[in-house]
Amino acid sequence: MSVPPDADEPVVLRIRRCADSQSGSTVEEYSVPRRRGWSVLDALQYVKDRIDPTLSFRGSCRMGICGSCGVEVDGRPVLACSTFVRDAVVPVSIEPMRHFPVERDLIVGLDDALGSLGELQTYLQPADSRGPDDPPRLQTPAQLAAYKSHAMCINCMLCYSACPQYGLDDFLGPGALALAQRYNLDSRDAGRAARLERAGAEDGVWRCTVVGTCSEVCPADVRPATAIQQLKLASVVHAARTLATTRASPDDAPPKPVHPSVAERRPLSRLWWTSAPSYRRYMLREASAFFTAAYAVFLLYVAVVLYAGEDAAMDARVEQATAVLTGPGALLLHAVALPFLALHAFSWMRIAPMLLRTRHPRVWTVAMLSVPVLLVLLVIAGVSA
Amino acid sequence: MSRAKSSRRHAFAWLLFGAGGTLTALLFPALLVGGLVLSLSDPSVARETVVRIASFLEAPWVRWSVVVLVTFALWHAAHRIGLLLHDLRLPVVRRVLAPLLYALAAASAPIAAVLLH
Numbered sequence: 001m002s003v004p005p006d007a008d009e010p011v012v013l014r015i016r017r018c019a020d021s022q023s024g025s026t027v028e029e030y031s032v033p034r035r036r037g038w039s040v041l042d043a044l045q046y047v048k049d050r051i052d053p054t055l056s057f058r059g060s061c062r063m064g065i066c067g068s069c070g071v072e073v074d075g076r077p078v079l080a081c082s083t084f085v086r087d088a089v090v091p092v093s094i095e096p097m098r099h100f101p102v103e104r105d106l107i108v109g110l111d112d113a114l115g116s117l118g119e120l121q122t123y124l125q126p127a128d129s130r131g132p133d134d135p136p137r138l139q140t141p142a143q144l145a146a147y148k149s150h151a152m153c154i155n156c157m158l159c160y161s162a163c164p165q166y167g168l169d170d171f172l173g174p175g176a177l178a179l180a181q182r183y184n185l186d187s188r189d190a191g192r193a194a195r196l197e198r199a200g201a202e203d204g205v206w207r208c209t210v211v212g213t214c215s216e217v218c219p220a221d222v223r224p225a226t227a228i229q230q231l232k233l234a235s236v237v238h239a240a241r242t243l244a245t246t247r248a249s250p251d252d253a254p255p256k257p258v259h260p261s262v263a264e265r266r267p268l269s270r271l272w273w274t275s276a277p278s279y280r281r282y283m284l285r286e287a288s289a290f291f292t293a294a295y296a297v298f299l300l301y302v303a304v305v306l307y308a309g310e311d312a313a314m315d316a317r318v319e320q321a322t323a324v325l326t327g328p329g330a331l332l333l334h335a336v337a338l339p340f341l342a343l344h345a346f347s348w349m350r351i352a353p354m355l356l357r358t359r360h361p362r363v364w365t366v367a368m369l370s371v372p373v374l375l376v377l378l379v380i381a382g383v384s385a
Numbered sequence: 386m387s388r389a390k391s392s393r394r395h396a397f398a399w400l401l402f403g404a405g406g407t408l409t410a411l412l413f414p415a416l417l418v419g420g421l422v423l424s425l426s427d428p429s430v431a432r433e434t435v436v437r438i439a440s441f442l443e444a445p446w447v448r449w450s451v452v453v454l455v456t457f458a459l460w461h462a463a464h465r466i467g468l469l470l471h472d473l474r475l476p477v478v479r480r481v482l483a484p485l486l487y488a489l490a491a492a493s494a495p496i497a498a499v500l501l502h
Contacts, residue, residue, distance in 0.1 A: 164472065168471065168472065168474065169471070197392070200392035200395070200396065201391065201392060202391050202395070204392075206395040206399065209468050209472070232396075232399060235392065235396055236396040236399065236400055239392050239393045239396040239397075240396075243393065268474070270473065270474045273472065283469075283472070286465055286468065286469045286472065287469070288465075289461070289462040289465035289466045289469060290462070290466065292405075292409050292413070292458050292461060292462040292465075293458070293459055293462035293463075293466070295413060295416075295417065295458070296409075296454070296455045296458035296459050296462065296493075297455075297459075299416065299451065299454070299455060300451065300455045300493070300497055300500070303442060303448070303451045303501060304500045304501065306435070306438060306439045306442055307439070307442045307443075307448065307501055308500055308501060314439065317439065318432060318435050318436055318439055319432075321435050321438075321439070322428050322431050322432050322435045323428070325420065325423045325424060325431060325435060326423060326424055326426060326427075326428045326431050327424070330420065330423075330424040331421070331424040331425065333420075334417050334420045334421040334424050335421060337417055338414070338417040338418065338421060341409065341413045341414055341417055342414055344406070344409065344410060344413075345409075345410040345411075345413070345414050348406050348407065348410035349410060352407070371411050372410065372411050372412070372414045372415060375411070375412065375414070375415035376414055376415045376418045378415070379415045379416070379418055379419040379422075380418060380419075380422065382419070382434075383419055383422045383423065383426075383434055384422075
């Protein structure tokens with residue numbers, strides 16, 4: 001039930017509290033006035049001002065630009081200042097961002113995620129140094145447009161909270177990788193090689209499995225999922241280019257040490273993927289792999305029966321293949337596998353344009369999807385003939 | 386393993402995974418629809434289509450296409466199942482199963498090639 005504006009009945013906030021990182025947490029309820037224009041941050045400030053001054057949370061600009069006030073409202077990572085009480089489900093559940101150690105109440109430790117920024121050298125590294133009297137480095141509007149969306153990051157860390165891979169394992173994280181791509185795409189920068197080396201490590205781009213929730217929750221449209229897919233492609237090209245030169249190189253510097261605060265994170269439940277529709281869709285998509293494997297084996301089996309049947313005449317091979325293809329097993333396999341592979345095709349064509357650095361990813365998705373759709377129509381026409 | 390070697394290993398696996406995902410996304414829906422229609426047909430009606438498929442398979446390029454499709458599809462599935470086991474927090478199962486699945490996928494190429502040559 002959402003909150004009707006300015007009614008008499010107060011709104012109940014259910015806030016997860018804890019005294020420090022070593023203490024257990026409790027959920028406390030607070031009643032705040034029902035005001036149409038209030039953000040969650042306004043409601044938290046009301047609680048702190050009028051009810052419980054010990055409530056701790058971060059907040060600064062109140063306008064979605066500083067990135068300080070990240071919390072989870074009704075299980076979704078959001079900026080408290082940009083999320084309105086009127087749009088929330090009552091009672092409004094407010095928790096600290098997941099995947100981070102809790103320092104106190106709604107305040108989390110961000111040191112590990114901030115460390116990723118340093119690891120990826122997310123700062124401009126021009127090829128030449130210039131002083132204050134030298135002319136500025138100019139960029140055309142097109143050069144700016146190439147990286148601008150990724151540059152809008154406000155380091156709110158909502159993407160880290162939304163990313164299950166960051167919760168599951170050591171991972172540099174979507175925000176830092178998006179910023180790395182921002183600098184890689186900047187025409188003034190010369191630090192691409194070093195960033196690609198770091199991004200291509202075990203805890204870099206290869207941890208990403210395109211869950212996509214990082215881009216969903218980003219308040220600044222940075223599209224970190226898109227940036228990471230481009231980084232993967234760039235990492236492949238970089239690995240191929242440096243193949244000859246790095247074979248004889250000594251072992252590299254050790255990977256980024258895991259920040260001690262990571263050990264204090266709330267552990268991710270094994271059923272984490274049941275907690276949000278996006279996560280459930282992701283797991284359904286990943287489960288299509290079983291049917292991909294099953295169908296590949298089936299295709300090979302049918303091809304072998306039809307072509308390489310043991311010295312049997314063509315008629316016998318055709319009879320055997322027909323029996324396989326019209327049997328109940330084949331019907332079951334096709335009926336169950338088809339929706340999964342359709343989901344795989346649809347999601348693949350939504351993700352593939354991310355590699356292209358295009359401003360029109362949906363156009364590319366439609367164009368790419370037209371191929372399997374056309375083939376389906378051709379097959380139906382051929383089988384019906 | 387050095388970071389560069391690890392990076393190349395991941396890059397190579399991802400490239401093959403991507404190729405398999407693209408091929409299966411393009412071709413499997415059509416093949417499945419065709420197969421579903423066949424499986425719902427009367428065998429005497431389906432037989433005509435099967436004869437056409439059999440003559441199609443006589444061409445070497447078709448058989449090589451099947452080998453390529455099956456190999457990349459199995460690699461794609463192996464890679465994805467490994468990641469799924471990681472997502473389900475089954476590290477021990479993953480450590481045992483993932484190399485086996487990759488090995489089977491790699492072995493499918495010569496096996497399919499021999500069977501269909």
